[in-house]
Amino acid sequence: MLEKALSGDKRYWTWIAFLLLVIGVGTLAYLKQYNEGLGITGLSRDVTWGFYIAQLTFLVGVAASAVMVVLPYYLHNFKAFGKITILGEFLAIASVIMCMTFVFVDLGQPTRMVNMFLYPSLNSVLFWDSVVLSVYLLLNLLISWVMLGAEKKDIAPPKWIKPLIYLSIPWAVSIHTVTAFLYSGLAARPFWLSAVIAPRFLASAFAAGPALLIIICMLLRKLTKFDAGDKAIDKLAVIMTYAMSINIFLILMELFTALYSGIPEHISHFEYLFLGIGDKTALVPWMWFSIFLAIVSLIILHFPKLRANYNLLALGSVAVFFSIWIDKGMGMVVTGFVPNPLGIVTEYLPTLPEVLITIGIYALGALIVTGLYKIALAVKEKAA
Amino acid sequence: MAVDRRKFLKAAGLVAFGVAASPLTSAAQEVDSLNLIKPEELLQEKPLTAKRWAMVIDLKKCLDHENVKDCAKACHEEHNVPFFDNPKDEIKWIWDEEFHNAFHEANHEHIAEKYHHIKVPVLCNHCDNPPCVRVCPTQATWRREKDGIVMMDWHRCIGCRYCIVACPYGSRSFNWRDPRPHIEKINENFPRRMRGVVEKCTFCEERLAKGQIPACVEVAKNDAIVFGDLEDPNSKVRELLRERFSLRRKAALGTQPEVYYLV
Secondary structure: OHHHHHOOOHHHHHHHHHHHHHHHHHHHHHHHHHHHOHHHOOOOOOOOOOHHHHHHHHHHHHHHOOHHHHHHHHOOOOHHHHHOHHHHHHHHHHHHHHHHHHHHHHOOOHHHOOHHHHOOOOOOHHHHHHHHHHHHHHHHHHHHHHHHHHHHHOOOOOOOHHHHHHHHHHHHHHHHHHHHHHHHOOOOOOOOOOOOHHHHHHHHHHHHHHHHHHHHHHHHHHHOOOOOOHHHHHHHHHHHHHHHHHHHHHHHHHHHHHHHHOOHHHHHHHHHHHOOEOOEOOOHHHHHHHHHHHHHHHHHHHOHHHHHOHHHHHHHHHHHHHHHHHHHHHHHHHHOOOOOOOOOOOOOOOOHHHHHHHHHHHHHHHHHHHHHHHHHHHHHHHHO | OOOOHHHHHHHHHHHHHHHHHOOHHHHHHHHHHOOOOOHHHHOOOOOOOOOOEEEEEEHHHHHOHHHHHHHHHHHHHHOOOOOOOOOOOOOOOEEEEEHHHHOHHHOOOOOOHHHHOOEEEEEOOOOOOOHHHHHOOOOOEEEOOOOOOEEEOOOOOOOOOHHHHHOOOOOOEEOOOOOHHHOOOOOOOOOOOOOOOEEOOOOOHHHHOOOOOOHHHHHOHHHOEEEEEOOOOOOHHHHHHHHOOEEOOOHHHOOOOOEEEEO
16 A cells, blocks of 8 residues: 555645755754754753653653544444544554653663663553553554454455554553653652643643644645545544633633642742743743744634635644643753752753654655555545 | 771782792791782771761852862762863763752842852752662662661662763763773872762762871861751751751752751
């Protein structure tokens, strides 16, 4: 089936060439980082994780959100999702690969990465995170390939794949729960020491993932002959609406607990995030922009009449996606470090090489998605 | 390491050379004539041992800022800790901190004036329940069962920095850049690190193995820092803890730090 990704019109190849160019720039930036060390990033002794780990956290969510099309289709027999389950699974594959690449570029000694499996530490959540992510990647590769292969040959998929599909559902939940545990079990970081981190991650994932799928479905409608169907898009919009509402609800819960309890160590992080501490206000405009986007999206999504207008729905989806990208990425990760455990405020902003590497990895993800979608759409076109 | 590495390598090299250069039958003779260091000579310094090493720092004696600075200097010179002139890339094993930063919860508005003048030496607490060890994905940092020292393997560390994230004391540093050009005076008897790994205080385990007390303890004047076995009721550290009121940093987190501060 892979050969189907190798035939396309001029527009397709221009897009591929563009992505390769961006990946090339990112690779050059990475080589600089590889040669000079992580010192070329904005990271410091106080803020040790930043833009890369923020992307990892956000993208694990996008990967997990495939379950929002898989579950209704396979468990509730929601037929309208039949056409797009493969899009969800392929998006998950690209997202997991991006996640792994982000972990890789964040390492100080990337060539020693295998030590994680040579000397596994069962106490380490990071070890488990790499295990669950790897298995999730394999599950999605296998399931999507077998299902698409069956569709291509117009035969029923083999029976043994069903249990694996069912397994992939809780597994999707597990990858994001384990990612949340990276943060929520650390006594050193009061900002993350919260039981709602995992539920919040899941809620935001199930909003941002479907938002991206809606945007993708709309783009495919415009650019290709593939039509996901209004019914599928409308359902995704409903899922996104509930998930985003729950996400905002959980964020408000965090705020209540921190502010009402009045514990200075808990308040100070939120203070930094929303108001800034002294003249240290790097994240403040971003956070308020995220809040603004969240409000815009909630207004659009909560009125069925507005939501039914696909231009507004597209706007709402973009708003959800970027609101969560800010809040769950930089907002969540960086604020955990500010102030540091000694109460000292050190700010962080990514540097140019860091941004270029990040964009390069997103381009890699886009390349994988493009190739895989090309295959899926070609198979579906032939079958139809 | 009880055996001095240079001496050992020198001896080993000469042995290898001797064996290679002469027929086996005469090898023994050759070696004998090389005037080699005998193993018992190498082991003459008796290592210092304890069931659980602990440190007691007297805050009253930390009003002498030079004293605290000297401790840090001695440590950093001993361990080839690089000097970076910016807080971003900074690496420190032991350093001085304001009282209100080291002890948030003990500080208040009307605290005695002298606490504003204290420079608290802070370092790795060698916790009994170390969060950094728990999170390390490669077992590159671990708590040594025999004496409680939290160790670090710079050759296994992959540089994920999860340990830095988990440490409630900010005691760990990461080599953001190649440290070697930034070492002011190289100590040939201690390894240098490479870029991309985490490092921290090791209670001078390499000195303990040679029968020496930690560098900071040795340099500190007026017994400002006392080092000893917490499990030994007759040790100096136990005596001080019996007699004086002491604090530990963020004791409420349950990490069981083994650095005590006398108030």
